[in-house]
Amino acid sequence: MSSTVPVPKDFNACLYTSLAEADPEVNKIIEDETWRQFSGLELIASENLTSLAVMEANGSILTNKYSEGLPGARYYGGNEHIDILENLCRDRALKAFNLDPKIWGVNVQPYAGSTANFAAFTALIQPQDRIMGLGLPDGGHLTHGYYTAKKKITASSIYFQSFPYQVDTKTGLIDYDRLETNANLFKPRLVICGASAYPRDWDYARLRAIADAQGAYLMMDMAHISGLVAAAEQNSPFEVCDVVTTTTHKTLRGPRAGLIFFRKDKEADIEARINASVFPACQGGPHNNTIAGIAVALKQAADxxxxxxxxxxxxxxxxxxxxxxxxxxxxxxxxxxxxxxxxxxxxxxxxxxxxxxxxxxxxxxxxxxxxxxxxxxxxxxxxxxxxxxxxxxxxxxxxxxxxxxxxxxxxxxxxxxxxxxxxxxxxxxxxxxxxxxxxxxxxxxxxxxxxxxxxxxxxxxxxxxxxxxxxxxxxxx
CATH class of the missing domain: 3.90.1150.10 (Aspartate Aminotransferase, domain 1)
Structure with a gap:
């Protein structure tokens, strides 16, 4: 066998050049952004700075592969290594949050926290069912049903009937009593906890009781605090919630993506419903390079x-x-x-x-x-x-x-x-x-x-x- 490295055809020459050589304009933008991050102070609560290892995985050759479906059941061939990767990522997700795989399962394919949330809604409830989440002006998230008097802002308010709950204007704490009263009137099918701007922990037992009184699912969007939950620095929503979603880049310090955890012991078909709601219902093939980055971040989170x-x-x-x-x-x-x-x-x-x-x-x-x-x-x-x-x-x-x-x-x-x-x-x-x-x-x-x-x-x-x-x-x- 010849030891000479084949020379690419002229029409493929660009595939072998560095970013600095191939596209100086984009390269400079990256250099300038690197300087901005280095010379500035990042205080946005939904952002973090991920590791070198996560960035290496996220920028890897895994970006080339299409992998629609789940491990062992892909639409395309050539996924033997991707199957190992996704199973590894799922195992690490359960381990990071100390979850029993007999009770909990996880889908690691969502592109973002927002898509994870809508996929969870799709799996749990029907169009025009009623949901209750913390209102955006009170610290909640857009995807928890936010709308204004003039416009339905997000898909969760367009496709479902939403009645937000609030914080007490004097204390800034969630008004659980008012939430319970309104839930008795509104009778939601899904109660959502989690926030993007709430400085306190959650009373999951109270929320579980409110949801149970209505025969509702209880879902936690722990996007902001997932890293703190993994480290036992916040109460765990897994003790009482039916479904838990999260982003992977905030306090968890991974790449930008989402996860959906679900209890397998409550409804026999919940795993199939969650998986089908992610693909093909709400998105296409998973981003394998990002899943690799998530796997790396989850290993780090268990350290x-x-x-x-x-x-x-x-x-x-x-x-x-x-x-x-x-x-x-x-x-x-x-x-x-x-x-x-x-x-x-x-x-x-x-x-x-x-x-x-x-x-x-x-x-x-x-x-x-x-x-x-x-x-x-x-x-x-x-x-x-x-x-x-x-x-x-x-x-x-x-x-x-x-x-x-x-x-x-x-x-x-x-x-x-x-x-x-x-x-x-x-x-x-x-x-x-x-x-x-x-x-x-x-x-x-x-x-x-x-x-x-x-x-x-x-x-x-x-x-x-x-x-x-x-x-x-x-x-x-």
Whole structure:
């Protein structure tokens, strides 16, 4: 056999070149985004920074293979290795959450948490059946049935009848008594727990009792807290729920995808219904490269080091909350017991949109968010702060306390900017700091420099040697 490597045909030459050579434009975008992540502070609670191993799996040759169906029952051939991979991923998912495979099963194919949720709805209930989930302005998720007086926003409100439950406007805690009263009137077929902006844990026993009184399924969307659940830093929904869905990229720190867990001991056909609802009902062939990334992340989540990470995430969120409290700010539920803090800016006369804009200008990323009592999620009175990504950069309490001090400066700059704008309109607010006039632009520039100097002092997951990260021209630390 010849040892000479065959030369590809000219029409295939592009298949063998590096990204930097094949597409410098896209390569530069990736370099710039790498610098943004390295030199900034990521506080969006639904984001995290995944590992080098997960990225290697997610960017692997597995992306080439079509695998419609389930292990052992594929539509296409050539899936012998993919079958091993998917079975491994399923086994690791059950192990990560300490689940008995005789009682629980899992589908690892959903492309995202949203598709996992709709697939679960498809399996459990019929079109126009009634559902109850936490309202979006109260911290719930779009896919839990959100709609407005004028429009049905998501598929869950279009195809099902939705009646959201709420938090108490005084405490910010879920109003379980009101939920029970409304459930007795509405008689839902499915009760959904889980949220995207709720700083506290869940009373699963109370929710189970409410669902049982209506003969309803109980489903938990643990997308935000799944990593904390795996590490036993939050109560486990698996003790009482019928179905549990999650994303894989938030506190679980994997690639962007979804999982659906289901109890096999309650209904004989539940496994077949869940699997059929994923494919062919709601999506096509699975993304095998992503499933490989999920498998890697689940192995990492079962390691004792991950449990230490999850514990630190909670400690860091609490440390940031304490600093904000020290400055006299109002936090929903007066603190946190998970990975996020919900900061109410209304007493300051600010909106979440304005604070988000100043953060962006200063290389801090967070998101505007509704808080209890807001009339609309479109005009949010607060911001949501997450600790997961900062903790993935090896920050501990003393470090995130400095981050909270940066946020204090953001608010002071926001108040200055609003005063200089002479108007409460967001467009005038933005003009005020982009114009270069007044005190606000100078304060933002100083904060940005401090933030970048601070952030670049910490490692960036996925980049073993941060010295190779390209600094954009003209950036001075």
């Amino acid at each position: 004792p080091a991950f449990k230490a990470y999850a514990k630190q995430v909670r400690a860091n969120a609490a440390a940031m909350a304490a600093v904000l409290f020290k400055h006299g700010y109002r936090l929903q539920t007066d603190g946190t017991e998970n990975h996020l803090v919900l900061w109410d800016l209304r007493p300051l006369g600010l909106t979440g949109s304005k604070v988000e804009k100043i953060c962006d200008a200063a290389h801090i990323t967070l998101n505007k968010n509704a808080v209890a009592g807001d009339k609309s999620a479109q005009v949010p009175g607060g911001v949501r702060i997450g600790a997961s990504a900062l903790t993935s950069r090896s920050m501990v309490e003393k470090d995130v306390e400095q981050v909270a001090e940066f946020l204090h400066r953001v608010v002071q700059i926001s108040l200055t900017t609003q005063k200089e704008a002479g108007s409460k309109l967001l467009k005038d607010f933005v003009t005020a700091y982009e114009s270069g006039n007044g005190e606000a632009p100078k304060l933002i520039a100083e904060l940005k420099k401090d933030v970048m100097k601070f952030a670049t002092g910490f490692p960036l997951p996925g980049v073993p040697d941060t010295s190779v990260i390209k600094r954009p021209a003209g950036v001075d630390l």
